[in-house]
Structures are given as C-alpha cells and as structure tokens.
Amino acid sequence: MQAQPDQPLPSGFLTSPQLRFYAVGDIHGRLDLLEEVNAKIETDLKRRPCWRSVRVFLGDYVDRGLHSREVLDYLVALEGTCDTVFILGNHETFLTDFIQVPTVLPTWLSVGGLETLISYGIRPPRNPSQADQSRLAAEFAEALPVSHLNFIRSLRPCFAFDDAFFVHAGVRPGVPLGEQSLTDLCWIRDDFLRYDGLFERLVIHGHTPVRAPDIRPNRINIDTGAYATGQLTCMWIEGGRMGFL
Numbered sequence: 001m002q003a004q005p006d007q008p009l010p011s012g013f014l015t016s017p018q019l020r021f022y023a024v025g026d027i028h029g030r031l032d033l034l035e036e037v038n039a040k041i042e043t044d045l046k047r048r049p050c051w052r053s054v055r056v057f058l059g060d061y062v063d064r065g066l067h068s069r070e071v072l073d074y075l076v077a078l079e080g081t082c083d084t085v086f087i088l089g090n091h092e093t094f095l096t097d098f099i100q101v102p103t104v105l106p107t108w109l110s111v112g113g114l115e116t117l118i119s120y121g122i123r124p125p126r127n128p129s130q131a132d133q134s135r136l137a138a139e140f141a142e143a144l145p146v147s148h149l150n151f152i153r154s155l156r157p158c159f160a161f162d163d164a165f166f167v168h169a170g171v172r173p174g175v176p177l178g179e180q181s182l183t184d185l186c187w188i189r190d191d192f193l194r195y196d197g198l199f200e201r202l203v204i205h206g207h208t209p210v211r212a213p214d215i216r217p218n219r220i221n222i223d224t225g226a227y228a229t230g231q232l233t234c235m236w237i238e239g240g241r242m243g244f245l
C-alpha cells in the first residue's frame with residue numbers, strides 16, 4: 001500500500017481517539033535528522049492539537065552515523081520534557097555487551113560501532129588485539145555517562161497499546177506477542193518479513209531498511225535507512241488512522 005497523508009490503519013486495526021502516537025524509525029547517530037523530526041512533531045501538535053501524545057522511538061539510536069553520543073544526550077533530555085517510549089534496538093545491546101565481554105568488539109565494529117566509540121572519544125587501533133579490546137572496554141566504561149547507561153538499561157523490548165504493537169525488528173510468527181524472545185524482538189528478519197498472516201495486533205517496526213515506509217496488512221516498516229538516505233521516518237497513529245510527517 002502507498003503511504004497517504006491520512007489513511008485508516010490496515011486490516012481494520014483500531015487505536016484510541018484519545019491518544020496520538022508518533023513512531024520514529026532507526027536514527028543511527030543522525031542527530032540532525034532527530035532534531036528535524038522533533039521539530040516536525042512540535043509543528044504538527046500546534047497545527048492539530050490532541051488530548052495526549054506519546055513519542056515512540058523504535059530503537060537503533062547508535063552506530064553508523066557520527067553522533068551517537070549526542071543522540072543519546074538528546075533522547076535522555078527529551079525523556080524529561082514529554083511522554084516518550086524508547087524501544088531497545090539490536091545496536092544498543094552492543095554498548096553494554098562490550099563493557100562485559102570485550103571480545104565482542106570486532107563484531108560491533110563490523111556493524112558501525114567505530115563511529116559510536118569515536119563519538120565517546122575512544123579510538124580503537126585498526127586490528128585490536130585481545131589486550132586492546134580489554135583496555136578499550138575499560139576506557140569505554142569510563143567514558144559512558146551513567147545517564148546513558150541507565151537509558152540503555154531502561155529500554156523496553158516492545159510496547160503494546162490497543163491494536164498497535166511497537167517493536168524494533170519484528171516478531172516470530174506462530175508465537176503469541178506476549179511470549180516473544182528478546183532475540184527475535186531485536187534481531188528477526190526473514191521469518192517475520194516473509195510472513196503475511198495477521199498477528200494479534202498491527203506490528204510497527206524498523207531494523208530492515210526500506211526505500212519508503214512499507215505498509216502491509218499485518219505490519220508497517222518505518223526504517224528508511226536514515227544514516228545513509230537522510231530520511232528519518234515519523235508516522236502518527238490516532239483513532240484508527242495513520243499518516244506521515
């Protein structure tokens with residue numbers, strides 16, 4: 001289905017008219033786009049006031065883009081000024097894993113962790129030895145503010161409200177939404193993306209970049225690959241209708 005300015009949720013899924021959600025896709029260190037999207041939300045709230053609004057961020061705040069530390073600073077501050085829900089993305093798991101298991105470093109570096117480390121003032125050598133990995137993990141643990149650590153630890157694996165189910169990667173078909181594994185919620189791709197049956201709720205997710213928001217009868221993907229494309233998608237949902245800013 002093509003994205004319209006204002007359209008009903010697919011498959012007759014419904015949400016309360018009392019509450020507007022703004023769902024934001026994978027940010028990946030793009031502070032500039034995050035600021036832009038929040039400005040668009042503010043403008044939309046002025047133009048179309050509502051009783052209550054909640055901003056739902058779908059995870060992958062860090063890695064790849066150049067400003068991961070600044071993005072976390074921004075989100076921590078935002079949490080204190082408006083209603084927010086922050087979902088855990090697979091990339092956030094690397095920050096805390098690295099401190100506990102330094103040998104995860106090469107894997108993290110292969111998916112954009114270098115930019116995150118640099119944003120915290122850490123500069124890994126080209127091929128870090130095991131000793132380098134331990135030293136860098138200790139340096140990173142020092143450099144990571146407590147507010148960022150608490151933020152990452154408080155991230156939710158998923159968030160359900162009315163017929164909407166917000167999650168980073170997706171869900172495993174055949175498993176009730178309430179019994180999904182953390183690994184699937186953060187990492188799943190093919191088994192979820194290929195499935196075209198309905199889930200108990202409409203799944204709103206990111207994790208797998210698409211050219212434009214992908215609206216299916218059972219799910220909506222709003223990861224438009226912001227770090228590379230400059231497109232950070234924000235979708236609103238209210239009273240069984242949806243649209244894009």
Ligand SMILES: [Mn+2]
Pocket residue numbers: 060089090091168186206207208
């Ligand atoms: Mn992801």
